[in-house]
Amino acid sequence: MKLLDGREVAAFHRSRIERRIAELQKGHIQPKLVIFLVGGDKPSAMYAASMQKTARSVGLQADVYQYEAAVQEAELIARIEQCNADSSVFGILLMMPLPPHLDAQSVVNAIRPDKDADGLTDCNVARLFTGRPAFVPCTPQAVMAILDYYGVELAGKEVVVIGRSAVVGKPLAQLCLARNATVTQCHTGTADLKAVTRRGDVVIAAVGKAGLVTADMIKPGAVVIDVGINRVDGKTVGDVAFDEVAGVAGAVTPVPGGVGAVTTMMVLANVIGGTTHSM
Numbered sequence: 216m217k218l219l220d221g222r223e224v225a226a227f228h229r230s231r232i233e234r235r236i237a238e239l240q241k242g243h244i245q246p247k248l249v250i251f252l253v254g255g256d257k258p259s260a261m262y263a264a265s266m267q268k269t270a271r272s273v274g275l276q277a278d279v280y281q282y283e284a285a286v287q288e289a290e291l292i293a294r295i296e297q298c299n300a301d302s303s304v305f306g307i308l309l310m311m312p313l314p315p316h317l318d319a320q321s322v323v324n325a326i327r328p329d330k331d332a333d334g335l336t337d338c339n340v341a342r343l344f345t346g347r348p349a350f351v352p353c354t355p356q357a358v359m360a361i362l363d364y365y366g367v368e369l370a371g372k373e374v375v376v377i378g379r380s381a382v383v384g385k386p387l388a389q390l391c392l393a394r395n396a397t398v399t400q401c402h403t404g405t406a407d408l409k410a411v412t413r414r415g416d417v418v419i420a421a422v423g424k425a426g427l428v429t430a431d432m433i434k435p436g437a438v439v440i441d442v443g444i445n446r447v448d449g450k451t452v453g454d455v456a457f458d459e460v461a462g463v464a465g466a467v468t469p470v471p472g473g474v475g476a477v478t479t480m481m482v483l484a485n486v487i488g489g490t491t492h493s494m
Protein backbone atom coordinates (compact mmCIF):
# COMPACT_ATOMS: atom_id res chain seq x y z
CA MET A 216 0.00 0.00 0.00
CA LYS A 217 1.31 3.45 -0.91
CA LEU A 218 0.78 6.29 1.51
CA LEU A 219 -0.33 9.42 -0.35
CA ASP A 220 1.46 12.05 1.69
CA GLY A 221 -0.37 15.39 1.64
CA ARG A 222 2.54 17.17 3.32
CA GLU A 223 4.83 16.24 0.43
CA VAL A 224 2.24 17.52 -2.07
CA ALA A 225 1.83 20.73 -0.06
CA ALA A 226 5.61 21.28 -0.03
CA PHE A 227 5.73 20.87 -3.82
CA HIS A 228 3.02 23.50 -4.30
CA ARG A 229 4.55 25.79 -1.67
CA SER A 230 7.76 26.12 -3.65
CA ARG A 231 5.85 26.72 -6.88
CA ILE A 232 3.81 29.48 -5.19
CA GLU A 233 6.91 31.03 -3.59
CA ARG A 234 8.64 31.16 -6.98
CA ARG A 235 5.62 32.86 -8.57
CA ILE A 236 5.39 35.46 -5.78
CA ALA A 237 9.12 36.16 -6.03
CA GLU A 238 8.66 36.79 -9.79
CA LEU A 239 5.80 39.20 -9.11
CA GLN A 240 7.87 40.99 -6.48
CA LYS A 241 10.73 41.39 -8.97
CA GLY A 242 8.22 43.25 -11.14
CA HIS A 243 7.40 45.44 -8.08
CA ILE A 244 4.06 43.76 -7.54
CA GLN A 245 3.21 42.75 -3.97
CA PRO A 246 0.14 40.54 -4.12
CA LYS A 247 -2.27 40.69 -1.21
CA LEU A 248 -4.86 38.33 0.25
CA VAL A 249 -7.74 39.87 2.19
CA ILE A 250 -9.64 37.69 4.66
CA PHE A 251 -13.05 38.81 5.93
CA LEU A 252 -13.90 37.55 9.41
CA VAL A 253 -17.38 38.35 10.73
CA GLY A 254 -18.58 37.67 14.30
CA GLY A 255 -17.06 35.47 16.99
CA ASP A 256 -17.04 31.99 15.44
CA LYS A 257 -13.92 30.39 16.98
CA PRO A 258 -13.04 27.87 14.24
CA SER A 259 -13.34 30.67 11.65
CA ALA A 260 -11.04 32.92 13.67
CA MET A 261 -8.51 30.09 13.99
CA TYR A 262 -8.72 29.29 10.28
CA ALA A 263 -8.29 32.99 9.39
CA ALA A 264 -5.23 33.29 11.64
CA SER A 265 -3.65 30.14 10.24
CA MET A 266 -4.40 31.17 6.65
CA GLN A 267 -2.82 34.59 7.30
CA LYS A 268 0.28 32.98 8.80
CA THR A 269 0.72 30.55 5.91
CA ALA A 270 0.08 33.27 3.31
CA ARG A 271 2.75 35.48 4.91
CA SER A 272 5.16 32.56 5.03
CA VAL A 273 5.10 32.28 1.22
CA GLY A 274 5.57 36.04 0.74
CA LEU A 275 1.99 37.18 0.28
CA GLN A 276 0.72 40.19 2.15
CA ALA A 277 -2.31 38.98 4.12
CA ASP A 278 -4.76 41.20 6.00
CA VAL A 279 -7.71 40.12 8.14
CA TYR A 280 -10.67 42.53 8.12
CA GLN A 281 -12.64 41.83 11.26
CA TYR A 282 -16.30 42.81 11.74
CA GLU A 283 -18.79 42.63 14.60
CA ALA A 284 -21.51 39.99 14.15
CA ALA A 285 -24.10 42.81 13.81
CA VAL A 286 -22.46 44.31 10.70
CA GLN A 287 -24.86 45.25 7.93
CA GLU A 288 -24.64 43.51 4.57
CA ALA A 289 -24.22 46.82 2.71
CA GLU A 290 -21.15 47.74 4.79
CA LEU A 291 -19.51 44.39 4.13
CA ILE A 292 -20.29 44.48 0.42
CA ALA A 293 -18.95 48.05 0.12
CA ARG A 294 -15.62 46.90 1.59
CA ILE A 295 -15.51 43.89 -0.72
CA GLU A 296 -16.10 46.21 -3.67
CA GLN A 297 -13.17 48.37 -2.55
CA CYS A 298 -11.01 45.23 -2.58
CA ASN A 299 -12.35 44.31 -6.02
CA ALA A 300 -11.16 47.68 -7.30
CA ASP A 301 -7.77 47.54 -5.55
CA SER A 302 -5.22 46.07 -7.95
CA SER A 303 -2.92 45.00 -5.09
CA VAL A 304 -5.65 42.63 -3.81
CA PHE A 305 -5.22 39.35 -5.69
CA GLY A 306 -7.58 37.26 -3.59
CA ILE A 307 -10.51 37.64 -1.20
CA LEU A 308 -11.62 35.02 1.33
CA LEU A 309 -14.80 35.18 3.36
CA MET A 310 -14.82 33.04 6.49
CA MET A 311 -17.99 30.96 6.84
CA PRO A 312 -20.46 30.72 8.45
CA LEU A 313 -21.73 34.30 8.40
CA PRO A 314 -24.23 35.44 11.06
CA PRO A 315 -27.79 34.43 10.10
CA HIS A 316 -29.06 37.98 9.37
CA LEU A 317 -26.66 38.16 6.40
CA ASP A 318 -27.46 36.51 3.07
CA ALA A 319 -24.18 34.60 2.75
CA GLN A 320 -24.40 33.96 -0.99
CA SER A 321 -25.18 37.64 -1.74
CA VAL A 322 -22.06 38.63 0.16
CA VAL A 323 -19.98 35.93 -1.58
CA ASN A 324 -21.28 37.07 -4.95
CA ALA A 325 -19.98 40.58 -4.30
CA ILE A 326 -16.45 39.15 -4.72
CA ARG A 327 -15.08 39.66 -8.22
CA PRO A 328 -14.90 36.14 -9.73
CA ASP A 329 -11.19 36.46 -10.56
CA LYS A 330 -10.43 37.31 -6.90
CA ASP A 331 -12.66 34.54 -5.54
CA ALA A 332 -9.96 32.58 -3.69
CA ASP A 333 -12.36 29.87 -2.53
CA GLY A 334 -14.29 29.49 -5.79
CA LEU A 335 -17.65 30.05 -4.12
CA THR A 336 -19.25 32.75 -6.26
CA ASP A 337 -22.18 31.67 -8.44
CA CYS A 338 -20.08 32.68 -11.43
CA ASN A 339 -17.24 30.28 -10.62
CA VAL A 340 -19.64 27.48 -9.68
CA ALA A 341 -21.44 27.89 -13.02
CA ARG A 342 -18.15 27.99 -14.88
CA LEU A 343 -17.02 24.73 -13.26
CA PHE A 344 -20.30 22.98 -13.99
CA THR A 345 -20.36 24.14 -17.60
CA GLY A 346 -16.78 23.07 -18.26
CA ARG A 347 -15.12 26.49 -18.47
CA PRO A 348 -11.96 27.62 -16.62
CA ALA A 349 -12.95 28.36 -13.04
CA PHE A 350 -11.64 29.05 -9.57
CA VAL A 351 -12.50 25.90 -7.66
CA PRO A 352 -12.99 25.42 -3.88
CA CYS A 353 -9.74 24.47 -2.19
CA THR A 354 -10.63 21.03 -0.83
CA PRO A 355 -11.64 19.43 -4.15
CA GLN A 356 -8.58 21.06 -5.66
CA ALA A 357 -6.41 19.53 -2.95
CA VAL A 358 -7.78 16.08 -3.83
CA MET A 359 -6.91 16.63 -7.50
CA ALA A 360 -3.46 17.93 -6.53
CA ILE A 361 -2.77 14.70 -4.61
CA LEU A 362 -4.00 12.50 -7.47
CA ASP A 363 -1.92 14.47 -9.96
CA TYR A 364 1.21 14.49 -7.83
CA TYR A 365 1.11 10.70 -7.47
CA GLY A 366 0.22 10.19 -11.14
CA VAL A 367 -3.20 8.62 -10.56
CA GLU A 368 -4.81 8.60 -14.00
CA LEU A 369 -8.61 9.10 -13.92
CA ALA A 370 -9.59 8.71 -17.59
CA GLY A 371 -11.70 5.60 -18.06
CA LYS A 372 -11.68 4.83 -14.31
CA GLU A 373 -14.64 4.35 -11.98
CA VAL A 374 -14.55 7.11 -9.38
CA VAL A 375 -16.92 6.97 -6.42
CA VAL A 376 -17.41 10.18 -4.45
CA ILE A 377 -19.19 9.76 -1.10
CA GLY A 378 -20.80 13.09 -0.18
CA ARG A 379 -22.51 15.75 -2.27
CA SER A 380 -21.94 19.06 -0.47
CA ALA A 381 -21.63 22.21 -2.54
CA VAL A 382 -18.07 22.88 -1.36
CA VAL A 383 -16.59 19.39 -1.52
CA GLY A 384 -18.57 16.50 -3.05
CA LYS A 385 -20.22 18.20 -6.00
CA PRO A 386 -17.22 20.16 -7.32
CA LEU A 387 -15.06 17.08 -6.83
CA ALA A 388 -17.38 15.00 -8.98
CA GLN A 389 -17.22 17.69 -11.70
CA LEU A 390 -13.42 17.76 -11.62
CA CYS A 391 -13.25 13.97 -11.99
CA LEU A 392 -15.83 14.05 -14.78
CA ALA A 393 -13.70 16.62 -16.58
CA ARG A 394 -10.85 14.09 -16.48
CA ASN A 395 -13.06 11.53 -18.24
CA ALA A 396 -13.67 9.37 -15.19
CA THR A 397 -16.99 7.56 -14.83
CA VAL A 398 -18.25 9.20 -11.65
CA THR A 399 -20.82 7.92 -9.17
CA GLN A 400 -21.89 10.22 -6.35
CA CYS A 401 -23.18 8.68 -3.11
CA HIS A 402 -25.14 10.28 -0.26
CA THR A 403 -27.55 9.36 2.54
CA GLY A 404 -30.08 8.19 -0.04
CA THR A 405 -27.69 5.65 -1.60
CA ALA A 406 -29.36 2.27 -1.10
CA ASP A 407 -26.28 0.02 -1.01
CA LEU A 408 -23.16 2.08 -0.41
CA LYS A 409 -20.84 -0.94 -0.25
CA ALA A 410 -22.01 -2.28 -3.63
CA VAL A 411 -21.17 1.08 -5.21
CA THR A 412 -17.83 1.74 -3.50
CA ARG A 413 -16.60 -1.77 -4.36
CA ARG A 414 -16.77 -0.77 -8.03
CA GLY A 415 -14.48 2.22 -7.46
CA ASP A 416 -10.97 2.32 -8.84
CA VAL A 417 -10.80 5.55 -6.85
CA VAL A 418 -12.99 6.10 -3.77
CA ILE A 419 -13.19 9.57 -2.26
CA ALA A 420 -14.88 9.94 1.12
CA ALA A 421 -16.16 13.43 1.99
CA VAL A 422 -18.75 12.75 4.65
CA GLY A 423 -17.75 13.60 8.23
CA LYS A 424 -18.35 10.16 9.79
CA ALA A 425 -15.39 8.42 11.43
CA GLY A 426 -14.85 4.86 10.25
CA LEU A 427 -17.59 4.94 7.58
CA VAL A 428 -15.37 3.39 4.90
CA THR A 429 -14.27 -0.10 5.89
CA ALA A 430 -12.05 -2.67 4.16
CA ASP A 431 -14.97 -4.70 2.80
CA MET A 432 -16.14 -1.60 0.86
CA ILE A 433 -12.94 -1.32 -1.13
CA LYS A 434 -11.86 -3.14 -4.28
CA PRO A 435 -8.35 -4.58 -3.84
CA GLY A 436 -5.78 -2.12 -5.17
CA ALA A 437 -8.14 0.88 -5.27
CA VAL A 438 -6.96 4.41 -4.47
CA VAL A 439 -8.74 5.80 -1.38
CA ILE A 440 -8.83 9.52 -0.65
CA ASP A 441 -10.06 10.53 2.79
CA VAL A 442 -11.41 14.10 2.98
CA GLY A 443 -13.20 13.64 6.31
CA ILE A 444 -12.09 15.37 9.48
CA ASN A 445 -13.55 14.01 12.70
CA ARG A 446 -12.58 14.24 16.35
CA VAL A 447 -12.67 10.92 18.18
CA ASP A 448 -11.37 10.64 21.77
CA GLY A 449 -9.35 13.81 21.31
CA LYS A 450 -7.76 12.56 18.07
CA THR A 451 -8.32 13.76 14.50
CA VAL A 452 -9.40 10.95 12.20
CA GLY A 453 -10.93 10.72 8.74
CA ASP A 454 -13.94 8.88 7.32
CA VAL A 455 -11.82 5.88 6.40
CA ALA A 456 -10.97 3.09 8.85
CA PHE A 457 -7.33 3.58 7.91
CA ASP A 458 -5.65 0.50 9.40
CA GLU A 459 -8.00 -2.05 7.83
CA VAL A 460 -8.43 -0.21 4.50
CA ALA A 461 -4.64 0.05 4.17
CA GLY A 462 -4.57 -3.75 4.03
CA VAL A 463 -6.74 -3.81 0.88
CA ALA A 464 -6.22 -0.53 -0.98
CA GLY A 465 -3.39 0.23 -3.36
CA ALA A 466 -2.94 3.74 -1.96
CA VAL A 467 -4.54 5.79 0.83
CA THR A 468 -4.30 9.34 2.17
CA PRO A 469 -3.79 9.58 5.94
CA VAL A 470 -5.68 11.91 8.30
CA PRO A 471 -4.04 14.09 9.45
CA GLY A 472 -1.37 14.69 6.81
CA GLY A 473 -3.52 14.01 3.75
CA VAL A 474 -6.03 16.25 1.98
CA GLY A 475 -6.17 18.77 4.85
CA ALA A 476 -2.44 19.43 4.53
CA VAL A 477 -2.89 20.56 0.92
CA THR A 478 -6.03 22.73 1.10
CA THR A 479 -4.41 25.93 2.38
CA MET A 480 -1.84 25.78 -0.42
CA MET A 481 -4.67 25.51 -2.95
CA VAL A 482 -6.23 28.73 -1.63
CA LEU A 483 -2.88 30.46 -2.04
CA ALA A 484 -2.53 28.99 -5.52
CA ASN A 485 -5.92 30.50 -6.37
CA VAL A 486 -4.79 33.87 -5.01
CA ILE A 487 -1.86 34.03 -7.38
CA GLY A 488 -4.05 32.70 -10.20
CA GLY A 489 -2.04 29.56 -10.72
CA THR A 490 -4.65 26.82 -10.63
CA THR A 491 -7.79 27.87 -12.46
CA HIS A 492 -9.09 24.61 -13.83
CA SER A 493 -9.47 24.55 -17.55
CA MET A 494 -11.41 21.68 -18.99
Ligand code: NAP
Nearest residue numbers: 354378379380383402403421422423442443444474475478
Ligand atom coordinates in the same frame (compact mmCIF):
# COMPACT_ATOMS: atom_id res chain seq x y z
P1 NAP B 1 -21.45 18.06 4.65
O1 NAP B 1 -21.88 19.32 4.02
O2 NAP B 1 -21.97 17.69 6.00
O3 NAP B 1 -21.78 16.88 3.62
C1 NAP B 1 -21.65 15.55 4.00
C2 NAP B 1 -22.12 14.67 2.87
O4 NAP B 1 -21.98 13.33 3.28
C3 NAP B 1 -23.60 14.88 2.50
O5 NAP B 1 -23.73 14.94 1.10
C4 NAP B 1 -24.29 13.64 3.06
O6 NAP B 1 -25.38 13.19 2.28
C5 NAP B 1 -23.19 12.61 2.98
N1 NAP B 1 -23.39 11.55 3.97
C6 NAP B 1 -23.61 11.67 5.30
N2 NAP B 1 -23.74 10.44 5.86
C7 NAP B 1 -23.60 9.55 4.87
C8 NAP B 1 -23.63 8.13 4.81
N3 NAP B 1 -23.83 7.38 5.92
N4 NAP B 1 -23.47 7.53 3.62
C9 NAP B 1 -23.27 8.24 2.49
N5 NAP B 1 -23.22 9.61 2.48
C10 NAP B 1 -23.38 10.24 3.65
O7 NAP B 1 -19.86 17.98 4.79
P2 NAP B 1 -18.69 18.64 3.87
O8 NAP B 1 -18.58 20.09 4.15
O9 NAP B 1 -18.83 18.15 2.48
O10 NAP B 1 -17.43 17.94 4.54
C11 NAP B 1 -17.28 16.52 4.52
C12 NAP B 1 -16.14 16.12 5.42
O11 NAP B 1 -14.94 16.69 4.92
C13 NAP B 1 -16.25 16.64 6.87
O12 NAP B 1 -15.65 15.70 7.74
C14 NAP B 1 -15.42 17.90 6.86
O13 NAP B 1 -14.89 18.21 8.15
C15 NAP B 1 -14.32 17.48 5.93
N6 NAP B 1 -13.64 18.59 5.25
C16 NAP B 1 -12.30 18.46 5.13
C17 NAP B 1 -11.58 19.43 4.50
C18 NAP B 1 -10.11 19.25 4.34
O14 NAP B 1 -9.39 20.18 4.05
N7 NAP B 1 -9.61 18.01 4.49
C19 NAP B 1 -12.22 20.58 4.01
C20 NAP B 1 -13.60 20.66 4.09
C21 NAP B 1 -14.31 19.64 4.73
P3 NAP B 1 -26.74 14.04 2.10
O15 NAP B 1 -26.43 15.08 1.05
O16 NAP B 1 -27.72 13.04 1.64
O17 NAP B 1 -27.05 14.63 3.44
